[in-house]
Amino acid sequence: MNKKYDKLGSDVFNKVEKINSELFTLTYGALVTQLIKDYEDIEQVNIKLEQMGYNIGIRLIEEFLAKSGIGRCTDFTETAEVIAKVGFKMFLGVTCQVTDWDTEKKEFHLIIDDNPLSDFVELPDHLKHKLYYSNILCGVIRGALEMVQMKVKCTFVKCSLSDDNTCSIKVVLEEVLSDLVPVGYD
Amino acid sequence: MIFNIYIFNKEGVCIYFEEWNKKKGSANTAEDQKLLFGMLYSLKAFISTSSPKPIDPKTGFHCYKTSSYKLHFYETLSGTKFIIMTDPNTPDLREDLKKIYSNIFVEYVIKNPVYQPNTAIKCDMFINHLNAYLKQTPAFNN
Amino acid sequence: MSNYTFLIIGKNDNPLYEKENAYVNQYIVHSSLDIVEEHVWKSNNMYLKVIDKHNKFNISSYVTASHIKFMLLHEKKDEDAIRNFFVEVHDLYLKILLNPFYAYNSPITSTAFDNKVKKLGTKYFN
Numbered sequence: 001m002n003k004k005y006d007k008l009g010s011d012v013f014n015k016v017e018k019i020n021s022e023l024f025t026l027t028y029g030a031l032v033t034q035l036i037k038d039y040e041d042i043e044q045v046n047i048k049l050e051q052m053g054y055n056i057g058i059r060l061i062e063e064f065l066a067k068s069g070i071g072r073c074t075d076f077t078e079t080a081e082v083i084a085k086v087g088f089k090m091f092l093g094v095t096c097q098v099t100d101w102d103t104e105k106k107e108f109h110l111i112i113d114d115n116p117l118s119d120f121v122e123l124p125d126h127l128k129h130k131l132y133y134s135n136i137l138c139g140v141i142r143g144a145l146e147m148v149q150m151k152v153k154c155t156f157v158k159c160s161l162s163d164d165n166t167c168s169i170k171v172v173l174e175e176v177l178s179d180l181v182p183v184g185y186d
Numbered sequence: 187m188i189f190n191i192y193i194f195n196k197e198g199v200c201i202y203f204e205e206w207n208k209k210k211g212s213a214n215t216a217e218d219q220k221l222l223f224g225m226l227y228s229l230k231a232f233i234s235t236s237s238p239k240p241i242d243p244k245t246g247f248h249c250y251k252t253s254s255y256k257l258h259f260y261e262t263l264s265g266t267k268f269i270i271m272t273d274p275n276t277p278d279l280r281e282d283l284k285k286i287y288s289n290i291f292v293e294y295v296i297k298n299p300v301y302q303p304n305t306a307i308k309c310d311m312f313i314n315h316l317n318a319y320l321k322q323t324p325a326f327n328n
Numbered sequence: 329m330s331n332y333t334f335l336i337i338g339k340n341d342n343p344l345y346e347k348e349n350a351y352v353n354q355y356i357v358h359s360s361l362d363i364v365e366e367h368v369w370k371s372n373n374m375y376l377k378v379i380d381k382h383n384k385f386n387i388s389s390y391v392t393a394s395h396i397k398f399m400l401l402h403e404k405k406d407e408d409a410i411r412n413f414f415v416e417v418h419d420l421y422l423k424i425l426l427n428p429f430y431a432y433n434s435p436i437t438s439t440a441f442d443n444k445v446k447k448l449g450t451k452y453f454n
Contacts, residue, residue: 022426029428058303062296065263066288072242072263120426122438127429147196147264 005081009089012068016090025119032133042130049132053139061144064090076173077101079150080108083141092116112167115160123161132156138169151175187273188326189255193291195304196265198223202307206326226259226267248280262287276325290315332453333357334445336421337397338433344396345436347445357399360387364397375411390414396421402453409452416448
């Protein structure tokens with residue numbers, strides 16, 4: 001299964017338009033630092049980043065479905081693989097690893113080895129373990145999955161910038177939403 | 187001949203409607219939209235319960251035909267529904283609906299930062315490209 | 329030539345970074361800043377070579393396009409090594425500039441940068 005999505009990921013990646021990675025990284029950096037100036041409270045910055053990500057995610061999923069031509073996933077493990085190998089590859093040019101499944105297969109960790117958002121970034125000491133610099137990713141995943149009927153909770157567990165050396169996001173499936181029933185229908 | 191197009195979001199709100207080659211009896215009041223959406227909802231439910239083998243009604247239902255029109259249906263995994271009504275002799279438009287989704291809807295609606303998701307589509311770029319695309323399909327005027 | 333002092337001086341002659349070894353005094357370097365200003369306008373190159381001398385010490389300078397001055401106080405004259413050192417430090421400096429938390433013309437506190445500069449010093453001047 002893994003191989004199939006690796007291939008699809010790089011095929012789609014070759015197809016999509018690219019932009020200069022430094023421009024991208026600097027734009028994101030400017031955004032985060034501006035948020036810190038505007039809000040001061042770092043927890044607020046984490047929340048705002050997540051919300052922005054959510055707004056991106058609910059749009060990004062359409063682009064993802066349209067360009068990748070991917071079909072419905074049979075289970076959550078497949079969804080995880082698709083996120084890690086196709087989704088990340090398509091939009092960020094990197095793949096990540098899926099690890100630490102719980103026994104019910106409702107919870108996993110995404111390990112991002114090479115996070116392009118945090119290239120060049122060194123967090124000042126007073127922000128370490130407080131700011132989740134790439135928290136926007138959590139929002140993107142949440143927004144995108146919500147559009148395909150999966151309600152998830154996404155949190156940063158480790159951030160490479162706070163000297164843990166790895167970047168790890170925990171994704172927990174809370175609920176599979178069913179199709180909405182039309183108003184006044186029974 | 188293409189009569190009209192409906193786009194429903196996953197909450198069942200009609201976010202776009204346009205009609206061409208106007209015929210008597212074309213319906214587009216809020217009530218009609220609700221009826222159409224409700225009918226599709228029941229049809230999909232019926233399709234999945236009546237199918238002899240497991241079927242995903244999102245991808246399994248393509249169209250239905252009456253003596254006076256044919257309804258073409260395409261639903262994305264994100265729940266957006268594209269519906270085109272044509273005369274009964276028109277061949278399958280599923281591929282066209284897919285293209286409208288990935289090349290026009292995603293490009294000019296979803297990627298438009300000013301567009302608020304789940305609101306009525308008023309983007310000129312989308313309307314122009316949609317019209318240009320449909321008008322060059324063989325099905326449009328035949 | 330393990331005795332060297334390396335400084336990065338900001339736009340307004342404010343110190344941004346210092347790598348000081350024993351025996352040599354960074355104030356000598358500061359006293360040469362005016363001479364750098366003179367050389368900058370005479371040359372198209374960022375590397376200005378030896379611009380000043382104090383007893384047995386030479387002072388070489390390298391000025392980036394955004395007017396950040398790299399100053400090196402050293403004994404031996406090995407132009408190639410110094411040039412390469414400056415170019416590599418310039419690369420490191422650019423990466424610092426790309427860090428969104430670093431403000432232009434502010435002191436460089438990154439330990440990673442410090443370690444890398446130390447390594448370059450050992451590589452070229454030992």
